[in-house]
Amino acid sequence: MPPLLCHICKMSVLKIFKFPDPILKKVCSKVTKFDLKLEGFVNDLTETLQSYKFCVGIAAPQAGSLQRVIIVDVSRARKPQPNNGLLILINPVILESSNFKIVREGCLSIPDFTANVKRAMEITIAYQNIKGETKTLSTKDFEAHAIQHEADHLDGILFLDKITSPAADLFRRVKY
Numbered sequence: 001m002p003p004l005l006c007h008i009c010k011m012s013v014l015k016i017f018k019f020p021d022p023i024l025k026k027v028c029s030k031v032t033k034f035d036l037k038l039e040g041f042v043n044d045l046t047e048t049l050q051s052y053k054f055c056v057g058i059a060a061p062q063a064g065s066l067q068r069v070i071i072v073d074v075s076r077a078r079k080p081q082p083n084n085g086l087l088i089l090i091n092p093v094i095l096e097s098s099n100f101k102i103v104r105e106g107c108l109s110i111p112d113f114t115a116n117v118k119r120a121m122e123i124t125i126a127y128q129n130i131k132g133e134t135k136t137l138s139t140k141d142f143e144a145h146a147i148q149h150e151a152d153h154l155d156g157i158l159f160l161d162k163i164t165s166p167a168a169d170l171f172r173r174v175k176y
């Protein structure tokens with residue numbers, strides 16, 4: 001689907017697919033072509049993330065594209081923690097994870113709920129940047145948490161798949 005152009009800010013905002021759309025359960029393919037088409041998609045995906053207040057992450061399948069691309073920017077959080085700003089992570093792989101905690105998270109594709117999920121508070125990942133160069137990044141706390149959530153999307157995993165007890169761990173989101 002072509003991006004919708006916002007009349008106010010002229011951004012290309014992509015449609016967000018929501019649970020239970022089957023596209024969210026698919027495993028995404030590795031990106032192999034680092035071309036202008038990829039760059040255009042990454043720009044649109046970034047602008048889509050930035051069109052949602054306090055949104056800190058988005059994954060390509062949420063916008064209907066089954067490729068291994070995630071974008072994380074926890075500087076946009078309501079209460080920002082130390083972070084690396086806008087991260088465009090292509091073909092991300094979590095190499096190491098430690099210091100697991102139960103944390104609360106939400107998802108653009110599941111707008112009415114949040115959930116308690118077990119996540120590593122320290123991770124090291126390998127990924128490729130927009131030029132296809134391989135990089136590694138070690139990060140912690142909320143940024144690490146957000147990267148894990150978005151990376152799960154690339155394997156068709158939602159936070160709903162990670163909770164053991166909906167009664168105890170699933171919460172209706174308070175509208176504000």
Ligand SMILES: [Zn+2]
Nearest residue numbers: 106107108109
């Ligand atoms: Zn999500």
